[in-house]
Amino acid sequence: MSAEIIDGKAFAEAFRGRLAVQVAAFAAAAKRAPGLAVVLVGEDPASAVYVRSKGKATRAAGMESFEHRLPATVAQDELLALVDRLNADPAVDGILVQLPLPGHIDERVVITRIDPDKDVDGFHPVNAGRLATGLEGFVPCTPLGCLMLLKDRLGDLAGLDAVVIGRSNIVGKPMAQLLLGESCTVTIAHSKTRDLSSVVRRADIVVAAVGRPRMIKGEWIKPGATVIDVGINRTxxxxxxxxxxxxxxxxxxxxxxxxxxxxxxxxxxLLRNTLVSAHRRASVPYEKGSL
Structure with missing residues (x-):
């Protein structure tokens, strides 16, 4: 068997094209474009590249991009004051503070300072609680993207056996919640799971987000299973x-x-979440299934 390659790049490009049309419709109705604010602290090269990519994609979709770059030595109170200003800014629909932050800044304090209704990263405890209890809120971008790819390939996921390898708040836990919401039978595994190969081997869906290069072996995969690999490891x-x-x-x-x-x-x-936030904040209706 030779697996079908799930082309996330092509899917994302088509999705962003549809978003651009919806952004234009929103702007016409609200008399303004959706706005995304990204905060970068320090000069981490990977984070800087990612922030530039976000800004470029935001502008290409017809949204406003507000980039705030702070030195690595910035005081936590100064960063929190910036978050407060962005919370109060009517032009800003989404706020993203790029992680990781320097060691002297408490990431949890910063994340919880963001208005949950502008938390387009979906990391705020309020949004985590909304996801866990089935309420409307923002879902972290990577797991929601994974779910989109799965539903595009498989359609109805109800009844499928899914194994999520990884238990982070950013990917593993919200991914499991999303799959539960689709009526999958879900197992959360991790690096300390006993007999991990047997757990993986029974899965119709495998989502790997453990952060270890090539940890999941080919012989562990059930024939015909759909595999979503979240890991990005430099080797x-x-x-x-x-x-x-x-x-x-x-x-x-x-x-x-x-x-x-x-x-x-x-x-x-991320762009999708920002547009949803803009619709909610401007009270401009949209079809939920369209975003």
């Missing part, structure tokens, strides 16, 4: 995922590549 061989791609692709029904799979979906969903 001597270049960027690789958490799944042994060559081995898994020989047995899976479909698999995301690294790069070009899940990664492009994260920014696309």
């Amino acid at each position: 001597e061989d270049g960027l690789v995922g958490d799944v042994d791609f060559a081995g898994a692709a020989s047995v899976a029904g479909a698999i995301t590549p690294v790069p070009g799979g899940v990664g492009p979906m994260t920014i696309a969903v």
Whole structure:
């Protein structure tokens, strides 16, 4: 068997194209464009590249991009004061503080300072609670992007056996909640799960988000399963995922590549969340199934 390659890059490009049309419709109705504010603290090269990519994608979609760059030595109170100003700014619909932050800043304090209704990253405890209890809120971008890819490939997910490998607040836990919401039978596994291979082998859906290169072996994959690889690991061989791609692709029904799979979906969903926030804040109606 040779797995179908799930092209996240192509899916994200098409999705952003549809979003641009909806952004234009919103702007016509609200007399303003949606606005996304991104805060970068310090000069981490990977974060800087990511922030530039977000800004470029935001402007390409017809949204306003507000970038705030602060030195790595900035005091926590100064960063919190900026968040307060963005919370109060009517032109800002979404706020994203790029992680990680320097060690002297408490990330949890900063995240919880963001207005939950502008928390387009979906990291605020209020939004985590909304997701867990089935209420409307913002979902972290990467797991929501994964769900979009899964539903595009498989359609109805009800009754499927899903294993999420990883238990982070950013990917693993919200991914499991989303799959539960689709009526999957969900197992959360991690690096300390006993007999992990047997747990993975029974899954119709495997979402790997553990942060270890090629940890998930091809022989662990159930024939015909759909594999979503969230991992991005730098190795001597270049960027690789958490799944042994060559081995898994020989047995899976479909698999995301690294790069070009899940990664492009994260920014696309960030734009989607910002547009949803703009609609809610401006009281401009939209069809929920369209975003």
